[in-house]
Amino acid sequence: MDTLLTTAFMTAFIAGTIAATLPLLLAGLGEQMSEKAGVLNLGLEGMMLVGAFAGFAVALESGSFTLGFLAGIAGGMAVAALMVLACVVLPLNQIVIGIGITLGMQGATSLAHHVMYSESYPRLPRQPEFAVPLLSEIPVLGASLFTQNPVVWLSFALVAVMAWLYRATNIGLNLSAAGEKPAALDLAGVGITLTRSAAVLTTGALAGLAGAYMANIGAGLFVPFMTNGAGFMAIVLAMLARGRPGWVLGGALLVGVATSLTTALQVAGLNIPTDLVQMLPFIMIMIVLTIFGRRAGLPAALGHPYLRGAR
Amino acid sequence: MRARSRDALRALAPIILALLLGGVILAALGRDPILFYTRVLNRTVFNASGLQEVAVLMAPLLLIAASLIVCFRAGLWNLGIDGQFLLAAVFVAAYGPALVTALPYWVAICALMLLAAGVAAAWAALPALLRAWHGVNEIISTLMMSFLAFSLSAFLVKTYFGDPENTVPQTLVLPVEDRLPRIAESLVHVGVVFAVLAVLVVHLVMTRTAFGLRLRIVGHNPRAAEHVGLHVPRLTLAVFGISAALAGLGGAIEILGVRGVVRADWHPGFGLLVVPLVFLARFHGVAVIGFVAFFAVLTIGGESAARRADLPNHFLLVMMAMILGILALVDHLAARAKERG
Numbered sequence: 046m047d048t049l050l051t052t053a054f055m056t057a058f059i060a061g062t063i064a065a066t067l068p069l070l071l072a073g074l075g076e077q078m079s080e081k082a083g084v085l086n087l088g089l090e091g092m093m094l095v096g097a098f099a100g101f102a103v104a105l106e107s108g109s110f111t112l113g114f115l116a117g118i119a120g121g122m123a124v125a126a127l128m129v130l131a132c133v134v135l136p137l138n139q140i141v142i143g144i145g146i147t148l149g150m151q152g153a154t155s156l157a158h159h160v161m162y163s164e165s166y167p168r169l170p171r172q173p174e175f176a177v178p179l180l181s182e183i184p185v186l187g188a189s190l191f192t193q194n195p196v197v198w199l200s201f202a203l204v205a206v207m208a209w210l211y212r213a214t215n216i217g218l219n220l221s222a223a224g225e226k227p228a229a230l231d232l233a234g235v236g237i238t239l240t241r242s243a244a245v246l247t248t249g250a251l252a253g254l255a256g257a258y259m260a261n262i263g264a265g266l267f268v269p270f271m272t273n274g275a276g277f278m279a280i281v282l283a284m285l286a287r288g289r290p291g292w293v294l295g296g297a298l299l300v301g302v303a304t305s306l307t308t309a310l311q312v313a314g315l316n317i318p319t320d321l322v323q324m325l326p327f328i329m330i331m332i333v334l335t336i337f338g339r340r341a342g343l344p345a346a347l348g349h350p351y352l353r354g355a356r
Numbered sequence: 357m358r359a360r361s362r363d364a365l366r367a368l369a370p371i372i373l374a375l376l377l378g379g380v381i382l383a384a385l386g387r388d389p390i391l392f393y394t395r396v397l398n399r400t401v402f403n404a405s406g407l408q409e410v411a412v413l414m415a416p417l418l419l420i421a422a423s424l425i426v427c428f429r430a431g432l433w434n435l436g437i438d439g440q441f442l443l444a445a446v447f448v449a450a451y452g453p454a455l456v457t458a459l460p461y462w463v464a465i466c467a468l469m470l471l472a473a474g475v476a477a478a479w480a481a482l483p484a485l486l487r488a489w490h491g492v493n494e495i496i497s498t499l500m501m502s503f504l505a506f507s508l509s510a511f512l513v514k515t516y517f518g519d520p521e522n523t524v525p526q527t528l529v530l531p532v533e534d535r536l537p538r539i540a541e542s543l544v545h546v547g548v549v550f551a552v553l554a555v556l557v558v559h560l561v562m563t564r565t566a567f568g569l570r571l572r573i574v575g576h577n578p579r580a581a582e583h584v585g586l587h588v589p590r591l592t593l594a595v596f597g598i599s600a601a602l603a604g605l606g607g608a609i610e611i612l613g614v615r616g617v618v619r620a621d622w623h624p625g626f627g628l629l630v631v632p633l634v635f636l637a638r639f640h641g642v643a644v645i646g647f648v649a650f651f652a653v654l655t656i657g658g659e660s661a662a663r664r665a666d667l668p669n670h671f672l673l674v675m676m677a678m679i680l681g682i683l684a685l686v687d688h689l690a691a692r693a694k695e696r697g
Contacts, residue, residue, distance in 0.1 A: 135685070138684055141635050141680055145676070145684070146677065147628075149674050149677025152673025152677065163668075277499065284495070323507045327503045328504065330500050331482065331504070334496065
């Protein structure tokens, strides 16, 4: 067990955990907002991919990671705008459109990658990081825990911001009403279209940022289909979290630890089958569902378009 | 008659529009759209072996469609089809070679089909029970079970079900002569016929029998179903069992008919592609055959046309997405036109 406690092992483990957790956290927080407002957004994976591609392309051209992240956000929001048009402005089927968006963006980003980068396969240089003063100087673990890209700090802060938004503001109340009883919100004089559109666009922004993080920080390059189901994982985490941002963080960390444990254990020379370790988070989620799953935790109007006057 | 031709137009217009839009994209990329589509058709519809390949690809897709029709009509979201399909395929690939040598051929095939249906249904049992007794959302639980099944399948193929002689992690190979018999010297195996029959039977059961009516009532309004005395939890279990078993049969047909082997990294992910097709066919078993056929033509023809045009074949995903978007839009416009009379 000596190998488990070496600095090299812990550094690889922590870096891997954060790299796996962060996209899930950001996309999960985004999906949570859209689900709260009554829009089941199955296009999340597509939004992440476009964010990844746009973020990578802009960071590569401009040499600026900040611009790259902004482009990722913009890319995700552009895709979200499609979802808004189809499922908020028009009452089209959210599941069909969501799957369509994911499929279409998988194809579009892979096509764009083929046209632009399939011959050169460019990579980004290492990203700037921000070390928290003092804390990052703690021996052994300090450096790996507290030296991170600013996006990481922002994302953890976002959990608290979201929790405050849902618990203590009118915006949070409006979002819940749009998901639970849209007619009541409409009667109160708040536009459902506006509320839901804002929620879905925020989802797009966060999913785009998640994708850009995956490409620019996690991998340093864009590969077609690189999100590899992370969007769907994030959807499940958001559903399980029942509207609590802290639970999204917990779930994302759980999956992140399990993902990174595999690689880190292999680095440490222990040969545990990867496939079994990867099953851990899902088994845990199923156990949680079995024990605590009695109460349905999803908004009443989730997946239903709002039509004024319709019953 | 006019209503029927209007329905047909409604189904075809989006496909035509999407093909046109796809042509515009192709032209923008500097490819000749007419040449592209001609190649798609030449590779499939106007080509005997291409047409047979289309039929072969349709078999697993149709069984998945049948599986989805059952659960969607009953208002349940079994999104774990990919896991049920894969796990069943892995068990069939693992036990297939031994069973066909130990038992008379058709007995072995029937046993393998039952095994596939049983494995898939067992895998759906936990989400089904959670849904039936505790009302746990089945979208989450079936998706989770699906992710679990992917890892479990890979693990099994690399360990207990693996072929130790092979450096690539994969199961033993079912010899070509032991795969499902082909019809009249063609590529088309009897599994294709089985799949078409399965969709039609599912359609008839769902639309023409008392059992199907009960399921549809549960789907429309579970509380009303309780009021008329239906045992909703029991019906929920039945729906999950049937739906998963059909997906499992799809996995069995794919292994017994075409592949004969499962590699650890094999992961077809058909389910997500079939979900929209089933929606667009409005859960109608005959219409879904048409949509699945169109999809198979686009997949097989498009793959070859994309390769020859130096495009990644994922280009087809863009086309599928456009078809879905336009179909959803056309549906909405038609419904509104109907409302206004």
